[in-house]
Amino acid sequence: MGNKIVTFTEQQLEDYQVNPDLVPKRMTENQAHTIVVPVEEIEKLPELKENPFKRRICQVFSHDGSGNLTFEDFLDMMSVFSEAAPRDIKAWYAFRIYDLDDDMYIGREDLLEATRLLTKGELHPQERDEIVASVLDEADVDGDGRLSFMDFEHVVVRAPDFLSTFHIRV
């Protein structure tokens, strides 16, 4: 990672005023939307290194779904995880992160995989099944066996700690 400093035009500065406490830390690119950082490098960042969902986060924020981020994608990611991002935006991106197979629904397999990642593989499959059944029981309002965005938002917006846990400090 080099020490090159990106200079912004005035218009770009205005565009990037998405969240005022966004301070990009590492400037590696000369051109903000063309140079792409491969996903392995992003995953080495200290903020993402220990996150079990790091691969999925990179995939969600990348422009082509592969996980390689341009600088703008990186800014997007940091701005969503910052403190000033509104709750609804965080809920939307959280939904996309937990939707591991990208079908706009959090299904049983997504939930199973999520619980496995959260506990680093320590739960028995049977326990995982029970957990997933309980989650669907609690959250699935329309009864179709998977969580749509509305179900997910309904749960997460009312969780007391969502804002404080879904937050990466830059």
Next chain:
Amino acid sequence: MPSRQIPYGTLRLRRSNSDSEALLTGGADSDRQADIIVREMEQLQRLMEDNPVSEELRRYGPKNREALRDLPQGLTMKRTVRAKLSASVSLRSKHRPISFYKRLKYRISFALKKGRDRISELIFSIEPWHEAIRHLEGQFGSAVGSYFHFLRWLFALNLLLAILLLCFVVVPQVLHDQGNNRTGSMGFLDFVSGKGGFEDSVLFYGHYHWGDVTSFGPLTYNMPFSYFFTMISLYLFFFAILCYRTAYSYRRNFIEIAGGLSNVFATKVFCGWDFGIVSQHAAALNASSIYNEFKELLSEQNKKHVTMSLWRRMWQYMVNVVVTGAVLALVAGLQYGLWLLLALKTEVQHWEIFVSLIITFVVALCPLLFNLIVRVEYYKARTALYVTLARTGLLDISTLTMLLVYWTQSDTPCWESALGRETYRLVLLDALVSLFLLPLVEFARGFIFKLNPNSGAPEFNIAYNSLTLVYNQAVLWLGAVWCPLLAVAVALKFLLLFYVKRECALRACQPARKVWRAAQTQTVLYMLVTLSLFVTLFSVGSLFLRGSSQTCGPFVTYTRVWGVVSEGVLRLPERPALRRVLSFLTRPGVIAFLFLSLCVATYFMRARARAQRSMVDILRRMLVLQAKDKDFLLAAIDKVSNGEWLYNPREEEQAADSHTLKYLQEVRKPSNAAYHFDVTRLNHSMSETRPHRADTRPHSYHVDRRRRSEDGDTDSSFSWQGSASCLNHTKDQ
């Protein structure tokens, strides 16, 4: 449809569902997505006008948010949308001048918003310890981070208080003192107790001049005015800040999550992982704590939920009440003991230091005691924590109030300075305990853990440390009036406390094993600080209204401290009319009336909140019914696509015999019965004709209908049956 069962209707927003679906699928390419967004925004008329006001509205939004910012799209998308918006605006521009007043109003609000943004940017850029707290959060999780945030916020508050007090009160006094010489011996014990040479110093209230201060030049500075007004305005200002912060925190952490507390599993899965964790050790601990919590939840779910018998519930309730009573008695007993201790006049030198030492130790040890006591009671974990916090808060506030009462009742000639000395001693001795003693204990425990890893790992005790902060802040609120330099002392102490606690945490503590829910606890802590300030305001205010010390302090020339306002500023003795108006306004009747109207307003707000809550309930149930609707309609669509047609082309008019009647009653039943009401379609008018048709029906439909009519939600006047096949059947007969 199931949702038509409910007797009330609520307003439903019309949404263009297809557009939202298209946005969600993300399959559409970005250009088409941008078009969709622009189309939606174009529907808002106000945004689309072509004048500088609307331009700013588009960028800043009507409610001080960027209209574009709230869209969950990437930056590139937003830029595209904005370009398209501007393009479409210039297409349909009609220059309509808006009135000068409106333009002015918008300009002011945008300027305010811009100013607020700049201020928050400025504050962010000078935020101290940002990196340090981030490092701690990465190591220990966001709960410990929240403690350090609290500490930093209180430090900023105290620093502001200290600076203002220094500027307005202390510095003029120091300038005045330069005129007169002062000598006095200062020993070490004097430094601790505040007596001796310190007694008559800038430190305490008694020293402040009661008249004008003239240092250089022709300007005079009226000390009593400045002292009084500085204190009052600072206290009220900080009270407003604290109320705002507490209300904001309460709204975010308690009200907005109402109804969400029952989704334990879903919350655990989706909000369990702390995204701010950076170190591997903390991540492993987070994973294992999530694992433990899952196991706990599973076992709780699996064991048979035995509803407790009435006796058992009553027993638990009784135990709670008895223990609470015991704790209150303990606190009262402590206060009484304190009173006796203070009243004891012994020959021991520096008796006050001993008393302050005892108070400090009691306040330091009681939270641990309350922690043990609450384990005897039957509370849920979170409630137990709040109960402990409330009891400790009660102990602190009652101790300080007892001190206030004692010193005002005593006959010492300058009781204000005595009280100031007391608070000064309390802060000093507590600094001794929390800056030296406790870290030593923590380091010792950490050392023992290193030698013997089997013993329990020392964790950073967030509750205890937060309570220390609340206690210090409460002492400061009480003491700042009588000892203005106390604000400086407490600010300095918090500064040192930050570094000491940081070293403690990093070197001697391990990340917590159980996950600590920080958000709601923060609200409770803010509430405690606000409450202590409120109690101080109340007691000091009532003191000022009643009388003042005649022997020392800046208010000796006034019989009551309130006289500064009434005689000094308003000059009431010379204005009898004004005096009559004011004395009328302060009559008990007027105050009671104001209080009553406040109660009525509160009741109204509460009733409105309750109505809105039940509305939310209704809407939630509607959501569920809508989902059932969706199910029902999907099944119906399934059936229709399988070849069962609901509507047939209308036959020519036949004689009104049983065929037509059957046709009308069976096939031409519309699916939306709400549109027009036809008595022939009523259930009971058909009941007698139903049985004999049952056996002519093909088997599968018959079964369907049975199942449908058993489902309580389905309107049984709906029946698909007897569509084309039945009609053919009957016609053949």
